[in-house]
Amino acid sequence: xxxxxxxxxxxxxxxxxxxxxxxxxxxxxxxxxxxxxxxxxxxxxxxxxxxxxxxxxxxxxxxxxxxxxxxxxxxxxxxxxxxxxxxxxxxxxxxxxxxxxxxxxxxxxxxxxxxxxxxxxxxxxxxxxxxxxxxxxxxxxxxxxxxxxxxxxxxxxxxxxxxxxxxxxxxxxxxxxxxxxxxxxxxxxxxxxxxxxxxxxxxxxxxxxxxxxxxxxxxxxxxxxxxxxxxxxxxxxxxxxxxxxxxxxxxxxxxxxxxxxx
Amino acid sequence: xxxxxxxxxxxxxxxxxxxxxxxxxxxxxxxxxxxxxxxxxxxxxxxxxxxxxxxxxxxxxxxxxxxxxxxxxxxxxxxxxxxxxxxxxxxxxxxxxxxxxxxxxxxxxxxxxxxxxxxxxxxxxxxxxxxxxxxxxxxxxxxxxxxxxxxxxxxxxxxxxxxxxxxxxxxxxxxxxxxxxxxxxxxxxxxxxxxxxxxxxxxxxxxxxxxxxxxxxxxxxxxxxxxxxxxxxxxxxxxxxxxxxxxxxxxxxxxxxxxxxxxxxx
Ligand SMILES: Nc1ncnc2c1ncn2[C@@H]1O[C@H](COP(=O)(O)OP(=O)(O)O)[C@@H](O)[C@H]1O
Ligand SMILES: [Mg+2]
Numbered sequence: 001x002x003x004x005x006x007x008x009x010x011x012x013x014x015x016x017x018x019x020x021x022x023x024x025x026x027x028x029x030x031x032x033x034x035x036x037x038x039x040x041x042x043x044x045x046x047x048x049x050x051x052x053x054x055x056x057x058x059x060x061x062x063x064x065x066x067x068x069x070x071x072x073x074x075x076x077x078x079x080x081x082x083x084x085x086x087x088x089x090x091x092x093x094x095x096x097x098x099x100x101x102x103x104x105x106x107x108x109x110x111x112x113x114x115x116x117x118x119x120x121x122x123x124x125x126x127x128x129x130x131x132x133x134x135x136x137x138x139x140x141x142x143x144x145x146x147x148x149x150x151x152x153x154x155x156x157x158x159x160x161x162x163x164x165x166x167x168x169x170x171x172x173x174x175x176x177x178x179x180x181x182x183x184x185x186x187x188x189x190x191x192x193x194x195x196x197x198x199x200x201x202x203x204x205x206x207x208x209x210x211x212x213x214x215x216x217x218x219x220x221x222x223x224x225x226x227x228x229x230x231x232x233x234x235x236x237x238x239x240x241x242x243x244x245x246x247x248x249x250x251x252x253x254x255x256x257x258x259x260x261x262x
Numbered sequence: 263x264x265x266x267x268x269x270x271x272x273x274x275x276x277x278x279x280x281x282x283x284x285x286x287x288x289x290x291x292x293x294x295x296x297x298x299x300x301x302x303x304x305x306x307x308x309x310x311x312x313x314x315x316x317x318x319x320x321x322x323x324x325x326x327x328x329x330x331x332x333x334x335x336x337x338x339x340x341x342x343x344x345x346x347x348x349x350x351x352x353x354x355x356x357x358x359x360x361x362x363x364x365x366x367x368x369x370x371x372x373x374x375x376x377x378x379x380x381x382x383x384x385x386x387x388x389x390x391x392x393x394x395x396x397x398x399x400x401x402x403x404x405x406x407x408x409x410x411x412x413x414x415x416x417x418x419x420x421x422x423x424x425x426x427x428x429x430x431x432x433x434x435x436x437x438x439x440x441x442x443x444x445x446x447x448x449x450x451x452x453x454x455x456x457x458x459x460x461x462x463x464x465x466x467x468x469x470x471x472x473x474x475x476x477x478x479x480x481x482x483x484x485x486x487x488x489x490x491x492x493x494x495x496x497x498x499x500x501x502x503x504x505x506x507x508x509x510x511x512x513x514x515x516x517x518x519x520x521x522x523x524x525x526x527x528x
Contacts, residue, residue: 153344158314160347161333163359164419169369173358177349254349257401 035224044228059213060232066208068236070126071198074133075187078194081134082141082183087175089142090149100146107139111193112200119205129201136197137190144186148179181255184248188241195237265290265455266311266423271320272490273306280306281476282490284320288472293449293456295466297515298476302491304459307476308425311457312339324423335359338416340426345412346400352411353396356383359418383418390414390444406437410444417448424449426458430465438462442469463507463515473497477514 014037021034035043048060088095089103115132122128152175160174202211210233217225249256264287271284280303288294298304309315310322313333322329324336333339346355360379361371371379387393390410392403400408409429416424426445430438446469449456460466466473475495482488495511 155341155344156347158312158333159339159341159345159415162312162335162337162339162416162419162421163362164335165362165369166366168367169362173361173369174347252349254399254401257399 032221032223035227039224040228043222043224044232047225062208063210063213064232064236067198067202067210070129070202070209071133071194073126073130074198075137075190075194077130077134078138078141078190079183079187081138082145082186083176083179086142086145086183087149087171087179090146091171091175096146103139103142107143111136111197115201115204124205129198129206132197132201133194137194140193141183141186141190145179145183148182149175152178177252181248181252184244184252188244191237191241191244195233199233264288265292265325267321267323269321271307271310271322272318273303273310273315274318274490278487279490281310281317282492284492286474286493286496288455288457290455291453293446293469293471294458294474295470295472296457296459296474296476297461297463297466297511298491299515299517300461302476302478304476305427308339308427308457308459311423312337312425335419336421337423337425338419338421340409340412340416340424340429342428342431346408346415348400351397351399352392352403353380353383353387355400355411355415356386356418359415386414386418404437405433406441409433409441413445413448417452417454420452422454424454424456426456428459428461431461438465445469461515463512467499467507471498471500473499473511475511475514 017034018037021036024031024034025036044060048058051057052059085099085103089099090096111132114135115128118128118131118135122131156174157170160170165173198209199211199214202209203215206212210229214226214229266286266288268284268286268288271281271286272279273281284307296304296307306315310317311329313329313331316331339345347358350358357371357376357379360382361369364375364379365371384393387396390413392407392411392414395403395407400411403411413426413429430441433441442465445456448454458469460469473495474493475497476491477494478489478491479494480489494514
């Protein structure tokens with residue numbers, strides 16, 4: 001029932017699109033703006049299965065692989081930064097005093113404005129794109145982790161000291177485990193910004209990638225490529241988000257025992 | 263020289279004087295219950311005994327030596343809440359101390375070392391009635407079960423002193439009685455010195471061999487923070503259980519609203 005109710009808006013949107021598309025196409029069969037589902041399906045299938053003449057690549061899979069690799073590397077760097085700086089800021093008052101204002105200022109820089117700087121510094125290659133994703137997502141993730149550390153009740157830190165833990169044991173057995181689920185939540189929330197930065201960077205300087213492709217074919221008004229690509233990107237984002245949630249629920253079961261989680 | 267010696271202890275937070283001139287000698291094996299009005303500094307006193315907080319002046323020594331600057335395993339603590347680790351099962355909460363002691367870098371035991379550590383806590387688990395719940399997480403336990411786990415965990419390091427800050431404050435009265443029996447049993451078995459803060463005067467008289475009442479001796483109606491609390495009653499309860507607590511002590515712990523107003527207007 002819930003599944004059916006949830007499907008209604010999707011079906012509705014598809015129906016409206018199909019009607020509008022067939023209306024335009026019956027007026028002008030060469031219309032490019034609202035291609036039929038059939039046209040889009042054919043194009044998408046071709047990009048997924050027929051090697052490109054010049055390079056011999058399967059366009060969709062090369063684009064997808066390259067984009068996901070950039071996304072993964074960028075978010076991976078962010079996670080590492082969040083763990084090291086987030087825990088240091090949350091756990092050590094002096095580090096917090098030293099870095100918190102700086103972090104607050106840094107996180108207000110619109111990341112896309114540093115893209116030219118990254119291109120100048122790192123060149124037009126992969127590094128600049130990965131760096132943009134990291135720059136764009138790390139500040140929020142660092143703050144989430146720092147907050148997660150601060151949210152650990154003081155009682156637990158004291159308690160673990162009375163159990164004879166060293167600082168290292170305290171961090172690895174009490175702080176880190178309680179930070180992980182919050183870090184995954186931060187990662188899920190950072191996914192869409194990360195995609196925005198990825199697509200932007202690819203649109204400006206790239207020769208492969210999902211963002212590169214949709215901005216390339218825009219010149220030919222190739223809506224039959226753009227629309228399926230947008231749906232594909234959305235599906236990828238959805239699948240990554242769900243996978244992270246399932247992973248978190250399975251590995252950190254204790255964190256989902258109280259209240260509801262989205 | 264007694265076991266715990268507190269001498270001319272004071273504690274200030276900025277302009278707020280919380281404790282002043284607390285002097286105390288406690289013999290080894292005493293079960294000290296501490297009562298006093300809300301906010302008078304009972305928790306602060308326990309935090310100082312635990313080295314979670316440093317006094318503003320005065321000295322505290324245990325067994326003739328001044329307190330170390332950080333909490334150590336020779337003093338166990340049970341708080342009202344958050345004493346156990348939510349990410350560990352009941353059994354893992356109890357194995358944790360052994361893991362800290364043996365696995366310096368990983369803080370974890372594996373394989374046979376882990377099995378034997380689990381074996382070592384089996385008796386504790388059945389002692390506190392949590393054998394059947396050993397694989398549950400704290401969030402899946404009732405309040406009473408959580409506090410039993412917290413007490414057992416605090417005793418794993420065989421502390422010489424056990425500190426409890428309103429440990430049963432959030433529990434139903436019926437469950438409290440069971441907790442009292444458990445605590446008294448463990449206290450006798452382990453020959454510890456106990457300091458327990460409670461807001462329940464009957465509990466204080468029932469459990470303690472010595473009762474300390476914290477209260478302010480001096481009041482400044484214009485600036486209530488100017489003076490701190492100290493030990494105003496110090497009762498020996500070893501002679502036998504007191505069935506009816508004296509009303510003057512009850513008045514200190516549960517001040518009546520009209521009295522407070524009178525004190526301010528006079
Ligand atoms: N870290 C702190 N900073 C400032 N004031 C504090 C701090 N901790 C406690 N206090 C103050 O000290 C007083 C005593 O607190 P506490 O020891 O928790 O009282 P009790 O446990 O008797 O209810 C309270 O007025 C409280 O506001
Ligand atoms: Mg208190």
